[in-house]
Every structure is written in structure tokens, then in C-alpha cells.
Amino acid sequence: MYQKQQQVHQHLTTAHLAQTMTLLSMTAEELGEKIASELAANPALELLDERRCPGCGRSLHPREICPNCSRPKQPESQDPIVFISPRDDFFTGTSMPVEERPEDNLSAATEDLPTYVLRQIAPELANQDRALAAFILTHLDEDGLLTITPLEVAQYHHILPSRVQNIIQMIQHADPIGVGSANSQEAMLIQLESLEESGTIPTLARKVVTDCMSLLSRHQYAMIAHQIHEPIKLVEEAAHFIGANLNPFPGRSHWGDTRDNVKVSDRTYHRPDIIINHLNNNIHEPLVVEIIMPLAGTLRVDPLFRSAIKDVKQDKIEDWKSDVERASLFVKCLQQRNHTMERLLARVVVLQKDFIDNGEGSLKPVTRASLAKELEVHESTISRAVANKAIQLPSGRIIPFSKFFDRSLHIRTALQQIISREKENLSDTELAELLKKEGYFVARRTVAKYRAMEGILPAHLRQKHPSKQ
DNA sequence: CTATGGCACGGATT
DNA sequence: AATCCGTGCCATAG
Incomplete structure (x- = not known):
């Protein structure tokens, strides 16, 4: 051979x-x-x-x-x-309705958002469900949020709401993550979930998004801290993380909106x-x-x-x-x-x-x-x-x-583990020491960079084990 | 004074 | 040849 x-x-x-x-x-x-x-x-x-x-x-x-x-x-x-997997339907999106919405201002992009999402999830859907997914996707607004409720879809098509829910969930987990949610809050919660799988997130992030969205968007951290009875530092930390990593308008992450720009450095997912x-x-x-x-x-x-x-x-x-x-x-x-x-x-x-x-x-x-x-x-x-x-x-x-082929990913995860394992807040220098003991030779400055990459905050802003919560 | 982040340089990788 | 990455030095914040 x-x-x-x-x-x-x-x-x-x-x-x-x-x-x-x-x-x-x-x-x-x-x-x-x-x-x-x-x-x-x-x-x-x-x-x-x-x-x-x-x-x-x-x-x-x-x-x-x-x-x-x-x-x-x-x-x-x-x-x-x-093996080579032939998938022409995967890309031509045959089940996609050709109707163009008049207010569709996404068409300026290389490809419109509904098609983009549908292509990702199509392979996992039964044929009837593709049509359904396509229907749902035509009801996204320019922010990538849903303009109709799942219930309406179910009624319109005379099917079980749970089936609609399933499809919506798949849509939400496609790229851009959170697309097809009912509102920004839901979208951000889903993004949080997915970030959680790959790394640590500030302890308060979820709570803040769940309970204090309106305050959050106005940056009233003091009010939030008061309302949920948490130290303001932690709230700020969570807010910072949210600002840097979450996107309230999933439809914009990929589609070049400059106003509400989101870092698409390492969070860029592709099909x-x-x-x-x-x-x-x-x-x-x-x-x-x-x-x-x-x-x-x-x-x-x-x-x-x-x-x-x-x-x-x-x-x-x-x-x-x-x-x-x-x-x-x-x-x-x-x-x-x-x-x-x-x-x-x-x-x-x-x-x-x-x-x-x-x-x-x-x-x-x-x-x-x-x-x-x-x-x-x-x-x-x-x-x-x-x-x-x-x-x-x-x-x-x-x-x-x-x-x-990432040379440093294993060190970064080792770093994550050390931080989540140890209960004292360790400074970068100490972290470097510990890593050295595990056989990872890295300078103190590098530890700081890895931390930043993983979205872990500096020692003094960090709070370890959710022991005192 | 210590801990961090920024800038920039040199060496490795692509 | 261009780019990425680790690191050292320095300014700044706490």
C-alpha cells in the first residue's frame, strides 16, 4: 500500500x-x-x-x-x-429553503448565518428535522437571537414542543455558540457552559448572568454585589470575564460587527x-x-x-x-x-x-x-x-x-490543575516553582501568560476553593 | 517591596 | 522568510 x-x-x-x-x-x-x-x-x-x-x-x-x-x-x-467521507449534502445544504428574507442584512457576509449553522448540524439531523431546523433558523434576528418561541414553532408545525427544544439545543451549541437562544441571557449561559467544559470560569459568573443581567449591562457592579451578597471584587472579576469571553449577540461574533466586538482569538470555532x-x-x-x-x-x-x-x-x-x-x-x-x-x-x-x-x-x-x-x-x-x-x-x-500541535497546552492544563487543587492563592513565582517540580520548566513570566490564556485571574483577585461561599 | 502586565528581543517553528 | 513563543527588563499597582 x-x-x-x-x-x-x-x-x-x-x-x-x-x-x-x-x-x-x-x-x-x-x-x-x-x-x-x-x-x-x-x-x-x-x-x-x-x-x-x-x-x-x-x-x-x-x-x-x-x-x-x-x-x-x-x-x-x-x-x-x-477514511475520506463524501458529504456533498453537508455543504450544499439541500434542505435549506431558498427564500430570502428582505431584512436579511447578513447576506453581505460570505454566507448567511442560517445556512452556516444549518450546515454544521445537518449531518446529525433526520431529514424531517432538517426542514424544521431550517424553519427555525429563518427566524433569527441580526443578533442571532430567536424571534419566535419554541411553542409557536411547535404549534405551527403541529409537533411536540420537546422535539423543537431538541433542535434548538443543537442550534445553540453550534458555532457561534448560543445562536438561536431566546435572549442574550440564555445565549450567555450556554456560552458559559461550553467554556466551563474547557476551563475554569469565575465562580460568580453564572450567578451574575442569571440574576443580574440588567445591572450587568449597566456596569453597576456595586449594586450587583449588594443584591447577591458577594464581595464586589468577585463581582468585578466575573464581570471582567464575562465582558472578555461572552457574547450577548451570538450572531455578531463571526459576522464582523465592529461595535460590540468580541475577541475571536482562540474562541473562534469553525465548521x-x-x-x-x-x-x-x-x-x-x-x-x-x-x-x-x-x-x-x-x-x-x-x-x-x-x-x-x-x-x-x-x-x-x-x-x-x-x-x-x-x-x-x-x-x-x-x-x-x-x-x-x-x-x-x-x-x-x-x-x-x-x-x-x-x-x-x-x-x-x-x-x-x-x-x-x-x-x-x-x-x-x-x-x-x-x-x-x-x-x-x-x-x-x-x-x-x-x-x-500545541506545545504548551499540557503545561497550561497542569497549571490549571495546580491552581484548582491548591487552596492558597499562589503567586506566579510560586506557581512556577510547583510546575518545575512536576517537570515543567517555565519562567515566572510565562506562568503569567499561561494564566492569561486560560482566563485565570491574578492571585490576589482569585478566590480558591468555593469553601467560604 | 512584591506581584503583574507591557514591550520587545532572540530563538525556535512553520 | 515570516511568525510564534518564551523570557527578561521595566513601569506600575497594590
Whole structure:
């Protein structure tokens, strides 16, 4: 298998390499556009409805996954299953109504918000529910909040409110998190929940959002402190955190509203390019890794076109030849890209299995360079493959692929643990000492930076164990 | 005086 | 070659 591919490597021309690189660095979505445009521009390129399993070669329906090859060879084996997952519907959003709302001022953005959200959740929805989700999503205002109540939706469609609730919940947990909530408060609570999964949040944050929204928006911290009988410092701390990390208007986080800007540095979530799951959602089963391919069917050079070349007039024949050339180059590059992605993912998933299962503490510091060496490809290949891509973990979280190569994440989580474990408020210097004992060599200044990254406040503003509450 | 955050520099990584 | 990251030094806050 690999030997075969290595031969392919040898045959690569510079054109191959250049285009493969470009394809590699593209998001699944961008790839979809690229393929579509290539398909439209080049008559020699053909999209065949039929697919053949890359493993065993038997023919498959457009979206079918080969039942033989997607099963591990030895059931015992912990080897991950990695395959290219064709999902054209995932991106074309076929169930999305085409009606445009007149007041839709989001259309200036690259893609409107409802479509964006629907694409994320569509794969997990039954077909009837997609239409329902689409309906709900058309009733978002420009802030990403819902303009109708779940009850109205249920009545309108004559279905159970609980079903509507379920769908709304899925919408709310899609990116931007909190979208589809009834009001800002609900949206922020959901964002808090999701932040809580990945790190610590100030103890009062939830309470403040729940009970004192109106005061909070007017920055009347003293009043809040009085009302909930808490020290004002803690309230300010919570408010600070809220201001920095939560967005009352989820519809604006991605859609370039400058007025109420939110930090989108490390909180930027994308639609996944790769989805990782456990077989049967059982943590003991091997991992299944889907590399999203925005295309169903087989892309190939149209054999009819190729054979028709000899009947073409002399003056046009050059054009036709170059079309065929382009098409075949494109197909090869695409295959090359997918193959590289498969190998990369197969290796990364093995290395970072603990991280995938157990979360951030178990992340191993892997550099792109080391992987490049293992896979015998150029470093820039890995870089491009990783850049701008998003991975969905079994937990449902969507994280940037680059997080798999974060050199400091494990130290940061160690830091988090120390802080949450120890009961005294430790200064940065002391924290640095403790980390050194655990084998993490970091300077005091660096501890401060990690703290900031994790949203942990300085020692004197922090309050440890919720012992005295 | 101690603890932190800002700025900026150098080395590693991409 | 460009970028990111850890770190040292310094100003400032408590």
C-alpha cells in the first residue's frame, strides 16, 4: 500500500506539488468550491455518480461507506479507521429553503448565518428535522437571537414542543455558540457552559448572568454585589470575564460587527473539516476518523471526452488536450491530497489518542516537524494540511487542528490543575516553582501568560476553593 | 517591596 | 522568510 504510494511520489512533477499544496491547505468548504469551479470550467472533467471503495474496490452508492473496509481488520485492534467521507449534502445544504428574507442584512457576509449553522448540524439531523431546523433558523434576528418561541414553532408545525427544544439545543451549541437562544441571557449561559467544559470560569459568573443581567449591562457592579451578597471584587472579576469571553449577540461574533466586538482569538470555532468519533460511541472501540470531502461520487477524466479528441478539428485539438491534461492533473492532485490527509490523520490520531479521549491534559507535544519526518514529507506539507482546519472530537467540541500541535497546552492544563487543587492563592513565582517540580520548566513570566490564556485571574483577585461561599 | 502586565528581543517553528 | 513563543527588563499597582 505505502510502497505503491511512494512510487506515486516519485512521479510527481513540480506542477503536481504546487497544486497538491494548494489543495492541501484548503478547508473542506473551499475545496468544495474549487472542485465545483473546476468542474464547471473544464469539460474534460467528469463527476461520476458511482464510487468505488478505495480499499476493496467494490462499487458503492454515492454516500455509502464501505461496510467491509470501514470495519477494523482485527476487532481487537486499536488502530483508528481513517477514511475520506463524501458529504456533498453537508455543504450544499439541500434542505435549506431558498427564500430570502428582505431584512436579511447578513447576506453581505460570505454566507448567511442560517445556512452556516444549518450546515454544521445537518449531518446529525433526520431529514424531517432538517426542514424544521431550517424553519427555525429563518427566524433569527441580526443578533442571532430567536424571534419566535419554541411553542409557536411547535404549534405551527403541529409537533411536540420537546422535539423543537431538541433542535434548538443543537442550534445553540453550534458555532457561534448560543445562536438561536431566546435572549442574550440564555445565549450567555450556554456560552458559559461550553467554556466551563474547557476551563475554569469565575465562580460568580453564572450567578451574575442569571440574576443580574440588567445591572450587568449597566456596569453597576456595586449594586450587583449588594443584591447577591458577594464581595464586589468577585463581582468585578466575573464581570471582567464575562465582558472578555461572552457574547450577548451570538450572531455578531463571526459576522464582523465592529461595535460590540468580541475577541475571536482562540474562541473562534469553525465548521469541521474532520470528524472523529468512536465506533458505536463506545470509548473502547477504535476511533473512526472522517475526512470531510465535499463531493459524492468519483471525479475523473471523462473517457468520452478523451476518446473524442481524435475527431476534433486540428485548430481545437490543442485546447482539448490541455483540458484533459488539466483534468487529470487535478484528479491526481486531489488523490494525493486525500492520501496525505489520511496518512497524517492516521498518525496524529494514534499519537494523540489520549488527548482525544481524556481532554487537554493528555496532549502530547508533537511538532509538525517531527511528523513530517515520520511521514517522509516536507514540513510545509504538514503545516498546510493543518492550517485553517477544524476537527470535531467525539465530545462534539470543534477545535482547530493546530491544537494537536500545541506545545504548551499540557503545561497550561497542569497549571490549571495546580491552581484548582491548591487552596492558597499562589503567586506566579510560586506557581512556577510547583510546575518545575512536576517537570515543567517555565519562567515566572510565562506562568503569567499561561494564566492569561486560560482566563485565570491574578492571585490576589482569585478566590480558591468555593469553601467560604 | 512584591506581584503583574507591557514591550520587545532572540530563538525556535512553520 | 515570516511568525510564534518564551523570557527578561521595566513601569506600575497594590
